[in-house]
Amino acid sequence: MQESTVTIKGQTTLPRQVREALGLKAGDRIRYLLLDDGEVRILKPRAVSSLSGALHRDGQPAVSLEDMEAAIAQGAGDDR
Template sequence: MQESTVTIKGQTTLPRDVRAALGLKSGDKVRYVVMNGEVRLLKARPVAELEGVLARPQAEPVGLNAMDEAIAAGAAGAPRRTR
């Protein structure tokens, strides 16, 4: 288990093993997620890196018109069309 000391300014140094595990280098940003009394530390990623993160190779890409139709159908409570 890794630990570090919090300074009077609320600062701490991330242990080397933690930085290595997250692939952090100088200048990187981190995010803190607080859940049920625990904190998770995540490497912040630019939005541009998220391209394709939800991609499913077996599925065809969905166009904007199809998305708009699905949203409208959901809002109206109508059954969704399938291809």
């Protein structure tokens, strides 16, 4: 378990092992995720471009935006 001290100004230094685990370098930003159980997670924000291909499945054909819009329009017209 890693620890650091909070200064009177509310600042702290992330331990080296934490910085390395997150791949942080000087000037990087970090994000704090506050959980309901009182825990806090420290995350390195990712660029939106890093999500490209995240939903790709081998053997699944690519679908165009026009095809998606047509499927949505068809589903909206279905009686439920």
